[in-house]
Amino acid sequence: MEMTLNLEVRKQRRVSARPDEGSGSSAGQELLTQLRLDIVNNLFAPEAKLKFADLTKRYGLGIGTLREALSHLVSEGFVTLDSGRGFRVAPVSEADLIEITEHYVDFEKRALADAIRHGDDEWEAGIVASYHRLNIIHELPWEERMLRHSEWVERHREFHEALVAACEARWLLRLRSLMYYQSERYRFLSKMSRNKNGSRKAIEHRAIVEATLARDTDKATRLLERHIRETAETVLANFEKRSKAS
Amino acid sequence: MEMTLNLEVRKQRRVSARPDEGSGSSAGQELLTQLRLDIVNNLFAPEAKLKFADLTKRYGLGIGTLREALSHLVSEGFVTLDSGRGFRVAPVSEADLIEITEHYVDFEKRALADAIRHGDDEWEAGIVASYHRLNIIHELPWEERMLRHSEWVERHREFHEALVAACEARWLLRLRSLMYYQSERYRFLSKMSRNKNGSRKAIEHRAIVEATLARDTDKATRLLERHIRETAETVLANFEKRSKAS
DNA sequence: CAGGCGCTGACTTTCGAAAAAACATGCACT
DNA sequence: AGTGCATGTTTTTTCGAAAGTCAGCGCCTG
Known part of the structure; x- marks a missing residue:
């Protein structure tokens, strides 16, 4: 009340x-x-x-x-x-999370592949820039990073958007974006346990950027998929804990 | 004024x-x-x-x-x-139509497969019923069929919805529905040239229903895919004619 | 005591007036 | 003629009052 x-x-x-x-x-x-x-x-x-x-x-x-x-x-x-x-x-529901993740992985991989196919210099510059912006927060001491969490969320989204920005399939981008926000909604649930994963995420991001700039579609999409699936699984684990508690 | x-x-x-x-x-x-x-x-x-x-x-x-x-x-x-x-x-644009069709085919096939996996008696009844309703209009003499065209559109949508109604993936259904309406928007452009195709469509619908009720996923999705792609190609042809005229 | 009736208060839905913004038009000045 | 400013018109955007809806409560009655 x-x-x-x-x-x-x-x-x-x-x-x-x-x-x-x-x-x-x-x-x-x-x-x-x-x-x-x-x-x-x-x-x-x-x-x-x-x-x-x-x-x-x-x-x-x-x-x-x-x-x-x-x-x-x-x-x-x-x-x-x-x-x-x-x-x-x-x-929200477990089933929803699983399905959303599946769609999101699918869209994101295809969009990235298309972006790699069509991307120009500007696209590459955008990726490097947004990766850098994201990393600045990543390297902050833990306390301050928590304080600026919402900023981290925003930069993380911008980073992933930059990766696929050169994709020319407009509906694919649209659908991807929809699913991105949906999974972000679930991702919040694992805010607490991101401690140990924090630095690993940073490494993954770097690897994705490198594979992408090298135009290695296979490697880039594979890394991206694992990146997404890992966070989703973390969330899922939290979800189960949570529903057991109730 | x-x-x-x-x-x-x-x-x-x-x-x-x-x-x-x-x-x-x-x-x-x-x-x-x-x-x-x-x-x-x-x-x-x-x-x-x-x-x-x-x-x-x-x-x-x-x-x-x-x-x-x-x-x-x-x-x-x-x-x-x-x-x-x-x-x-x-x-509207040609590129849009092509992309929408691609997504739509993909979603619809997956949804149908899932529906076949999970469908129960009620689902089957729904298919038969909506197929019948659609067919009533199909068998009308040409003139009256034209008059009741908007009704045909509605029943056609309901028919396709009935096919996938038992699909349990909620987001898949959602995305499918989105793309269905989008392609319907383009489909309108081929209203005129549906003369010779009219009866073929009816036959295709019947074949899809039969394969679905027989739970033959492979056959059903293959037929469905061809069904969709054919109409899309008709529309595309009209589109090209149209843009040449301008 | 169960079921129906109507009152009450909380919340939603709909509407169009009023403020703000964009656009068009004409005029003055270079 | 071309540019910039002023003015009037159209269209959009925002707002909250008024009407409508729903759920719960008490009261009455069979």
């Missing part, structure tokens, strides 16, 4: 001018991104009800705008809507 | 009570379905601007509701939104 001491997080509208804020300009677009992020980061529990009264306070936006974003997220599968009784955060 | 004699198409709100209207109950859900249908059936040209002034008149619903549905369709890929300058119908 939670009191009404909901401090309003961002009341001032985009006041004067910021050239571009985040990805899209309009408030609705920002909201969409933010809301997706907040769900992915489990700020709302799965199956939690998303009441407009709360949301308007939390995001400082009107009901209509909220509704629009929620509707978008419904078709991305982050939110469910049963008519007449509002929106809820989509549920 | 158009006078204000715009007869309102559906002013009376769902007056008293219809147990369920269409698929979802709330006006917004209906609108979503209708709008998707209208785009798939090329009632709006690709890249056409979707102005709220027009849409509110056409569908008799408020701006907010429209916006919500449009936002949903954006993430399904039927509509694009660039911030500040509104919604447009998503463009």
